[in-house]
Structure formats: C-alpha cells, structure tokens
Amino acid sequence: MGKLFGTDGVRGIVNQELTVELALNLGRAIGTFFGEGRTILIGRDARAGGDMLMRAVESGMLSAGVRVFEGGFAPTPALQYAVRQLGYDGGVIITASHNPREHNGVKVLDSDGVEVPREKEDVIEEIYFSKRYNTVPWNRLVNDVKREDRVIDTYVKGVLSHVDVEKIRKMSYKVLIDGANSVGSISSPLVARELNCRIFTVNANLDPTFPARNPEPTLETLQETASIASSLKVDLGVAHDGDADRAIFVDSEGRIQWGDRSGTLLSYWAWRKNPSLPRRVYTAVSSSSLVQEFLSQFGIEVVWTKVGSVDIARRLSSEKGLAGFEENGGFIYPPHQVVRDGAMSLALMLEMMAEERVSSAELFDGLPKYYLVKTKVELKAGMDIPRIYSRVEEEFGKERQVVKIDGVKIIDRDFWLLVRKSGTEPIIRVMVEAKDKEVALKLADDVKRLISG
Numbered sequence: 001m002g003k004l005f006g007t008d009g010v011r012g013i014v015n016q017e018l019t020v021e022l023a024l025n026l027g028r029a030i031g032t033f034f035g036e037g038r039t040i041l042i043g044r045d046a047r048a049g050g051d052m053l054m055r056a057v058e059s060g061m062l063s064a065g066v067r068v069f070e071g072g073f074a075p076t077p078a079l080q081y082a083v084r085q086l087g088y089d090g091g092v093i094i095t096a097s098h099n100p101r102e103h104n105g106v107k108v109l110d111s112d113g114v115e116v117p118r119e120k121e122d123v124i125e126e127i128y129f130s131k132r133y134n135t136v137p138w139n140r141l142v143n144d145v146k147r148e149d150r151v152i153d154t155y156v157k158g159v160l161s162h163v164d165v166e167k168i169r170k171m172s173y174k175v176l177i178d179g180a181n182s183v184g185s186i187s188s189p190l191v192a193r194e195l196n197c198r199i200f201t202v203n204a205n206l207d208p209t210f211p212a213r214n215p216e217p218t219l220e221t222l223q224e225t226a227s228i229a230s231s232l233k234v235d236l237g238v239a240h241d242g243d244a245d246r247a248i249f250v251d252s253e254g255r256i257q258w259g260d261r262s263g264t265l266l267s268y269w270a271w272r273k274n275p276s277l278p279r280r281v282y283t284a285v286s287s288s289s290l291v292q293e294f295l296s297q298f299g300i301e302v303v304w305t306k307v308g309s310v311d312i313a314r315r316l317s318s319e320k321g322l323a324g325f326e327e328n329g330g331f332i333y334p335p336h337q338v339v340r341d342g343a344m345s346l347a348l349m350l351e352m353m354a355e356e357r358v359s360s361a362e363l364f365d366g367l368p369k370y371y372l373v374k375t376k377v378e379l380k381a382g383m384d385i386p387r388i389y390s391r392v393e394e395e396f397g398k399e400r401q402v403v404k405i406d407g408v409k410i411i412d413r414d415f416w417l418l419v420r421k422s423g424t425e426p427i428i429r430v431m432v433e434a435k436d437k438e439v440a441l442k443l444a445d446d447v448k449r450l451i452s453g
Helices: 020-034 050-063 076-085 118-130 151-160 165-169 184-194 223-232 259-273 290-298 309-319 342-356 360-365 385-396 437-452
Strands: 010-013 039-044 067-073 090-094 103-109 174-178 198-202 236-239 248-250 280-284 301-305 323-325 331-333 337-340 371-378 401-403 408-411 415-421 427-434
Touching (some): 010 020, 020 039, 020 103, 050 067, 076 342, 151 342, 174 223, 174 342, 259 280, 259 360, 280 290, 290 301, 309 337, 385 437, 415 437, 427 437
Antiparallel strands (some): 090 103, 323 331, 371 427, 415 427
16 A cells, blocks of 8 residues: 655645545545545645645545535634634645645644544545545535635634733734745734734735745745845744744844744743643754753753654643644644644744743843754655665764654764654755854765765
8 A cells, every 4th residue: 555644744746746636536535534424624725736636625525425614725723723613523724834836735634623643644545545435325415615714713813812912912013924925924914913013024925836935934945034024123023834834933133043942932931821731842853952951941841752743733632731843933832722833823922022021032042052954865766764864873873862763863962963754855854953053064964975875
C-alpha cells in the first residue's frame, strides 16, 4: 500500500501530483471514514487549484452520503475553530500551508478541530487504496452543498475572548500585517481592528500566484516586510504563511524574530495568564536551546517532540500543558484551541506588550542570544536516508548527545545540529544553532557537504 499523508495532510504539485482524480477519491475515502449523514465543514486558502480541488473533494464526500457545508475562504485555524464551536463532525481544508506556490493539499479535521491523528489517517489511506468506498443509492444522496457563513466572525470573536481587549485598545498600537497574498489577509486585520490598532497591510490581496514572496515566512522571504516595518516604525509586524496558522513577528526595531523565540515568550505569557495549568510546554526537536534556558527559570518543563503540529497538538491535548509551538512560527494556545493559530498569536503578543508595558523589541531582547542557520539539500533518487542519518551521527556524534526522536540531532555544549527528511517536501532539512555565528555557518556547510557527498 502507498502513502498519502505526510507530516500534515496530503500535499503535492497541483494537476501533477495532486490531481482532480486523487482529490475525488480522497473525498470518497474521507466521506466513507466519517460515515453517511455526518456533517463536514470544508474551506480553502487562496492557492491555485483550490476551487477545483474543493469541488472534487466535495463530490467524493457527497457520493458517500456525507452532508457538506462550505465555509469559503478561511485560515486553517478559523475553520478548525468553527468545526468545534459550530458542532460539525469533522472538517476538510484545501491548503498546502507554507509549501511553495505550485503546491496545494488536503487536511482532514476531527470533530475537535484538530487534524485527525495518525491512526485515523491510516484508516482513510486504507479505504483509499483498497477502494472500499461507501456509495449511497440515489434516494439517499444529499443533493446540495450548503453555505456556512459564520466561520470568520465566529473565529474573530473566539480570538478576542482570550485577551484583555480594553487594555490593548488603550495602547493604539501601530501594526503591520503581511497576509502572504492569502487568507491571513482576511482575519488578522479584523482582529487588529477590534483591538484599536493602526493597521498597515502588505501582500494583503488574495492572489494564487503569490507574487510578492513564497508562502513560507522565513528570514529570507520577509526581508522586504521587515524593511517596511522599520520604515513605518510600527510597534509590531506579523507575517503569515499561506493558511495563516503561522505567525512570524517583526519587532519594533525591524528585526525578524524566529518562531521558537516568539513561542518561548508566548509560552511564558500563557503561564502568566493560566497559572493553574500544568507548567509544561511542548515543542519539536527543531526548536532552540533558548526555550529550555529561558522557561526553566519559571519552573516550566519543556517536552521535546517529533516535528509536526499534529504530534505536538495531540500530545498537548492528551497530556495537558501551557502551550505548544514550532520554530516555524506555529503557536498553540490550549484555552483557545489545540492547533496552531496565527491571529491568536498576534493578539497574545499585543496583550503581553500592553500588560508588561514594554516594546516588542524589549520583550525579545530579554531572551538568550543564539544564531540559527536553516538550509536544505534536495532529495534525489537513490539517497539512502537511514544511511545519511548514520553518517551524520558518525561524523558529529562522537562523545556528544544524540537524539533520534525525528531524524538525528547532535547536541554539544555550544551548538546543536539537526538533519531530518521533510514530511511535506522532497528535501532534507538541515538546522544548526550556535552562540557563535561563524561556528553555525561552518557547521551547516559541513553537514550539507556530508549529505550531498
């Protein structure tokens, strides 16, 4: 049997790997999995092929007797929140999140709004590959896809319910929002407006070609956004990915702050807001050493996990804690919902600034200083991933701590490096962190040469 689901959903190049036929049959499998008569909420981001793929998935689900409701353009966290709050049995999102422009994808949500766990993905895959589709007779078909127009409004109200709106409103913060030419351009300005922010937007028109930058917000893709934030002298800038579940911040000094730095601050703030919750935070092995260094002073335990928001969310949901996050800008705030949420991250950051009476730059300057290098190697035919991991361990792991939760991570006193095969793209990811910039750059080059050789 083949494999459909990656780290987070089914993804591929539109009309090449992710075809209408695949989407149709995946819809049939999803409908069969949930069962006849169940209610499913579906929505999409602004990516190319989104409408085409959504119609195909809807057709497949309808053929299995599912009742389909369409939420239209919406961030992933907005649809996830609506699934739970409005009482749907599940959800489907047509998105490839942060992947390059030519990609799209399909995410499947459980009734709690969280992506279905791995074991349920396996069931859907088994139905898909075995073609064990439920096909209802003509007189039991649900003829129409119904509209669901409450998604964005429900979501914005949900975000605002978790912060001190009046305290933030008094500050009249100047905020720049980079919506990545996709659905974050819909929701985050609405949240910021309700918080009395003076709002500037960039890349805020919906455009499936992503003309300004690739959908993933990184140090490289956000240089222009950071320059604009600096010129406007904003109090805070925020940049989303294609489906707005990530938030990468630009501070009041115009500096791009990586996601484990913002995640660390927001985890601290989650503890301040919810002291009765278990003093525990979940993050992937790809996150910085600063996480533990900073949070330990407040007695907050850091639990390291595999890379992937699904794994973090499910552990956080079952074991309970203050928060979960990834270094890519995905932050999970459980009192709101146990999924990554870009607009919730924005609201919490503004609340922390207002409560602590400090600038965003001052908040980030309170964190330990590390230098991070993120790079990648193209995954070519014939590359032996286990052998690559072994070679990295042999070369760099002698008398150092070796962690194999996800890929291979080597930890030294002054640096760490992580090599892992991506679950969403045909690449091998390489991350190196050190307190010395030159050490980090040289190590990254050495690791890339080892992998490529």
